[in-house]
Amino acid sequence: MECRGEAVVEKERIHLRPVTLCDAAPATLHLLPCEVLVNGPAPVGRFFTPAVRQGPDGLQVSFRGRSLRGEEAAVPPGFTGYVMVTEDRGERLKGKQDFSGSSDSDGEGDEQELVEAPESLEREFDRFIGATGSFSSFTLWGLETAPGPDAKVHGALAWPSLAEAIHAQVPED
Amino acid sequence: MATRVDCGDGARARQHVFLVPEYLKDASKKTKSGLMFVKLVNPCSGEGAIYLFNMCLHQLFEIKVFKEKHHSWFINQSVQSGGLLHFATPMDPLFLLLHYLILANKQGKFQPLDQVVVDDAFPNCVLLLKLPELEKVLHHVTEEKEIGNKKYYKYSKEKTLKWLEKKVKQTVAALKTSNVTVSARVQSSAFFSGNQVLNDKEEDYIRYAHGLISDYIPKELSDDLSKYLKLPEPSAPLPNPPSKNREAHSSLNKIMSPLQMDNTTSVPANSPLGCILNNWDAFKADSLNKSRLTFLCNMAWPQYKLESREIWPE
Numbered sequence: 074m075e076c077r078g079e080a081v082v083e084k085e086r087i088h089l090r091p092v093t094l095c096d097a098a099p100a101t102l103h104l105l106p107c108e109v110l111v112n113g114p115a116p117v118g119r120f121f122t123p124a125v126r127q128g129p130d131g132l133q134v135s136f137r138g139r140s141l142r143g144e145e146a147a148v149p150p151g152f153t154g155y156v157m158v159t160e161d162r163g164e165r166l167k168g169k170q171d172f173s174g175s176s177d178s179d180g181e182g183d184e185q186e187l188v189e190a191p192e193s194l195e196r197e198f199d200r201f202i203g204a205t206g207s208f209s210s211f212t213l214w215g216l217e218t219a220p221g222p223d224a225k226v227h228g229a230l231a232w233p234s235l236a237e238a239i240h241a242q243v244p245e246d
Numbered sequence: 247m248a249t250r251v252d253c254g255d256g257a258r259a260r261q262h263v264f265l266v267p268e269y270l271k272d273a274s275k276k277t278k279s280g281l282m283f284v285k286l287v288n289p290c291s292g293e294g295a296i297y298l299f300n301m302c303l304h305q306l307f308e309i310k311v312f313k314e315k316h317h318s319w320f321i322n323q324s325v326q327s328g329g330l331l332h333f334a335t336p337m338d339p340l341f342l343l344l345h346y347l348i349l350a351n352k353q354g355k356f357q358p359l360d361q362v363v364v365d366d367a368f369p370n371c372v373l374l375l376k377l378p379e380l381e382k383v384l385h386h387v388t389e390e391k392e393i394g395n396k397k398y399y400k401y402s403k404e405k406t407l408k409w410l411e412k413k414v415k416q417t418v419a420a421l422k423t424s425n426v427t428v429s430a431r432v433q434s435s436a437f438f439s440g441n442q443v444l445n446d447k448e449e450d451y452i453r454y455a456h457g458l459i460s461d462y463i464p465k466e467l468s469d470d471l472s473k474y475l476k477l478p479e480p481s482a483p484l485p486n487p488p489s490k491n492r493e494a495h496s497s498l499n500k501i502m503s504p505l506q507m508d509n510t511t512s513v514p515a516n517s518p519l520g521c522i523l524n525n526w527d528a529f530k531a532d533s534l535n536k537s538r539l540t541f542l543c544n545m546a547w548p549q550y551k552l553e554s555r556e557i558w559p560e
Contacts, residue, residue: 107316
């Protein structure tokens with residue numbers, strides 16, 4: 074342990090800015106039943122949101138010509154949903170200078186995002202992360218039919234209540 | 247934060263969708279810092295995992311990820327691939343401490359806590375010692391001695407199994423009130439008498455709870471707990487093959503995984519280093535000197551079977 078200074082330890086931490094949890098503006102989230110292999114801006118409000126209809130058996134919309142059926146999924150009681158983004162650091166700033174005005178480099182950036190593993194939180198160590206949006210429910214979409222109670226997402230949303238039981242202190246004898 | 251406006255809707259930046267306890271927001275009003283993601287050991291696998299640590303409330307949260315094939319997010323006016331949903335839920339730090347207590351127990355003596363919680367791979371483990379409630383609950387899993395105002399601890403398997411049994415019981419209670427399906431046998435058990443169905447169900451709950459808790463303890467302890475709970479092997483005369491049953495029991499574990507780190511440090515189990523890592527206890531770090539490595543290379547490893555077309559270094 075002696076050989077490890079506090080600086081080394083600091084490198085293994087991502088600091089979450091608490092103030093952003095209070096300031097986060099409400100965000101609208103949709104969980105789609107397909108993989109879109111891009112991370113970046115998308116005109117959701119122009120193409121997707123206006124096409125959402127309330128049908129007899131729940132929400133309807135189409136995406137890339139396929140029919141989707143949706144339902145609202147609530148964040149479990151006692152929990153809040155947040156969208157979190159890590160803050161820029163040196164390397165990113167360098168990328169930004171190239172970005173000035175040219176849209177070609179924009180597309181290149183998107184491709185780079187693709188190569189990264191989804192679990193990239195680890196890559197973000199030694200930096201700051203903050204909430205950019207908050208939500209208390211999101212829309213869950215299924216292909217052709219609504220996801221329904223058997224959807225795995227619903228199982229996942231039951232996790233906090235089970236986790237509470239697993240991790241609660243046990244009664245004394 | 248104002249400087250981040252351009253990335254507010256995910257222009258370039260990767261967005262993580264999180265569910266966190268509401269009270270973190272209230273707690274954050276009082277402090278300017280103190281919430282951080284850290285790498286700590288996963289007490290089940292021994293590999294690295296990411297946890298959220300609250301320095302002010304002295305709380306530990308584990309991060310689990312929900313991941314299903316073919317999903318993506320629309321977040322405001324942006325798209326985020328992967329469709330990952332992260333959960334930050336409070337974690338009993340005793341599971342992590344248990345990992346270190348079991349390791350320290352190999353030396354078989356009473357030790358002060360700050361000598362037990364030592365980890366070069368995960369230096370942030372010292373944060374565990376800052377959890378004030380921890381010392382009060384240590385007696386669930388340790389024998390302790392007090393010598394001159396200093397406390398010394400030693401892992402106790404008997405006490406730990408008792409403690410884990412209580413954990414299983416309270417998890418079974420939560421499973422019963424939740425809508426989680428614990429059994430794939432519900433339909434097949436209709437073939438049996440009513441009594442049998444009831445027995446089957448209780449056993450399924452216990453088995454499922456055992457599976458959930460096994461995610462926080464080493465495999466060996468999980469096996470001991472299974473015996474302690476008198477869980478029988480999945481019975482044979484059922485129409486479903488056992489593998490299918492097991493799958494059902496671990497269903498929640500399967501869709502929710504700890505936020506693991508890139509496994510770039512792992513090595514093939516049949517390589518010399520893999521051999522050392524797999525038999526780490528037998529080696530004792532201080533015995534790993536040059537002459538011992540030479541002995542291993544020349545004498546021990548050649549006895550291990552190799553995959554086809556592999557050869558040991560001459």
